[in-house]
Amino acid sequence: MQSLRIGNEELQYEMELLSSGFPGKQTRSFTEDLEKSFAVKFGSRYAIAMCNGTATLHAALAAVGVGPGDEVIVPPLTMASTSLAVLHAGARPVWADVDPETFVLSAATVTPHIGAASKAIMPVSLYGLPAPVKELANFSLPIIEDNAQCFLGRIDGEIAGTIGAIGSFSFQNSKHMTCGEGGITVTDDPNLALKMRRFSSLGYDQLSAEPGKMKIEKKSIAHPDTIRHVDFGFNYRLSELCAAVALAQLEKLDSMVAMRQKCAQAFLQVIEECPFLTAQKTPLGVEHSYWAVAAQLDTDFVSWDDFYNTFCCNGGDGFYGAWRLTYQEPFFAKHFPGTHCPVAERLQKRMVQFKTHYQSDSEIDREIKALEATIRHFDKRRTGIIGTRETSDL
Ligand SMILES: Cc1ncc(COP(=O)(O)O)c(C=O)c1O
Known part of the structure; x- marks a missing residue:
C-alpha cells in the first residue's frame, strides 16, 4: 500500500x-x-x-x-x-x-x-x-x-x-x-x-x-x-x-523538492501575466525551494474571499492566506500591545499562497487551469468596470 x-x-x-x-x-x-x-x-x-x-x-x-x-x-x-x-x-x-x-x-x-x-x-x-x-x-x-x-x-x-x-x-x-x-x-x-x-x-x-x-x-x-x-x-x-x-x-528529498519547484514554475508563468497578482520576488543568486508559491493580490478591486471562491468554483483545490501576523494573534496582542509593521500588515491581508505538493502533471494542470480561468474572470470584470467608471467620471 x-x-x-x-x-x-x-x-x-x-x-x-x-x-x-x-x-x-x-x-x-x-x-x-x-x-x-x-x-x-x-x-x-x-x-x-x-x-x-x-x-x-x-x-x-x-x-x-x-x-x-x-x-x-x-x-x-x-x-x-x-x-x-x-x-x-x-x-x-x-x-x-x-x-x-x-x-x-x-x-x-x-x-x-x-x-x-x-x-x-x-x-x-x-x-x-x-x-x-x-x-x-x-x-x-x-x-x-x-x-x-x-x-x-x-x-x-x-x-x-x-x-x-x-x-x-x-x-x-x-x-x-x-x-x-x-x-x-x-x-x-x-x-x-x-x-x-x-x-x-x-x-x-x-x-x-x-x-x-x-x-x-x-x-x-x-x-x-x-x-x-x-x-x-x-x-x-x-x-x-x-x-x-x-x-x-x-x-x-531531491526529487520531492524538484517536483515542488516544477509545480511552482507552472503557477509563476500564469502569475507573471496577471495584472493584479505580484509573486514573491526571488533575488539574484537565490534558489527558492517553493514550499508554497506566494503572491499578493495587488488591487483593491478583487477581494481575497472573491478570489478564493472563484478559484474553487473553477475547479481549484483552494489556497491559503497568510497567517495573521504573530503580534495580531490574541495571546501576543494581549502581552505585547503596540507593535506595528505596516508592510507585513498590508501583505498579510492580500496574500495568496498556492500549494506545491501536487504529485502529478494532471493535478498541476487542474490548478493552473483554475487559476487562468479565475484571472480571466476578474480581468473581464475589472476592465469592464474601469470603463464604466471612466465614462461616469467624464
Ligand atoms: C516558519 C516555521 N517555523 C516553525 C515551525 C514549527 O515547526 P513544527 O510544526 O515542526 O513545530 C513551522 C511549521 O510548522 C514553520 O512554518
Whole structure:
C-alpha cells in the first residue's frame, strides 16, 4: 500500500525497525543514520534531530545563550512557532517588518530594532525563499535560520540553513520532507551542537555532539554514584519510528523538492501575466525551494474571499492566506500591545499562497487551469468596470 508521499522505502524502514525491536546497543539506530545523512546532504558538521521544528528553535536559542531579559528579532509574517520559541526561551520577541518584495526580513527592516538587549536574529525562509542571512550577518549577532519551510534552497550555491550559526528545519506534515512531526538543527560549531544535544535530551552528561547512543559503560549506568544530568534539558528527542520515515524521505528529498519547484514554475508563468497578482520576488543568486508559491493580490478591486471562491468554483483545490501576523494573534496582542509593521500588515491581508505538493502533471494542470480561468474572470470584470467608471467620471 502506498500513498502519494509515502512509499515502499518508508514502509521497509518501519518494518526493519519494528521487526528488530526498538534499538538496543546492537541494533540499528534510525535517528543516528538520519542525523549522519542529513549532515552530509546539507554539508553541515552536525545535525541533531528533535521531535518538532518548534523544539529545534527553542534548543537553538538556548544554545546561543538566549534567556530572560534578552530580545530576539523575528518577522511577524510567519507561523507563530518562531515567536513562541523565543518565549519558550524566556526572552522577548521583537518584530521587525518584512521587505515588500521578498516578504522576508532584510538588513533595512532589522536595523531600527537592534539595541543593547538584542541577543539573536531569527529570520524565516518564508514559503521556501532563503532569508538574506549574509546581509543580516553584518549585525554581529548569532543568526538562527528558521528554515522549517525551506529545504535545499540556496544562496550563491550555499544551502540555506547552513549559513547562520544554526539552521532549524521542520518535518511536520506539510513540509518538503515529513515524518508527521519532527525537526532537525544543523551547525558547524561543536559547542553549539553539544549544547543542543544536551538541551534536547534532559541534560545528560554522557551525550556528545556527534550522533549515536550515550557513551556509558554498562557498569557505570548501573552504579548508584553515576552522575547523569550536568545541564538543564527537555526531552525533545525524535522517536525512532519518526526517524525511520524521515530517513526514507531524506533519501528522496531531491526529487520531492524538484517536483515542488516544477509545480511552482507552472503557477509563476500564469502569475507573471496577471495584472493584479505580484509573486514573491526571488533575488539574484537565490534558489527558492517553493514550499508554497506566494503572491499578493495587488488591487483593491478583487477581494481575497472573491478570489478564493472563484478559484474553487473553477475547479481549484483552494489556497491559503497568510497567517495573521504573530503580534495580531490574541495571546501576543494581549502581552505585547503596540507593535506595528505596516508592510507585513498590508501583505498579510492580500496574500495568496498556492500549494506545491501536487504529485502529478494532471493535478498541476487542474490548478493552473483554475487559476487562468479565475484571472480571466476578474480581468473581464475589472476592465469592464474601469470603463464604466471612466465614462461616469467624464
Ligand atoms: C516558519 C516555521 N517555523 C516553525 C515551525 C514549527 O515547526 P513544527 O510544526 O515542526 O513545530 C513551522 C511549521 O510548522 C514553520 O512554518
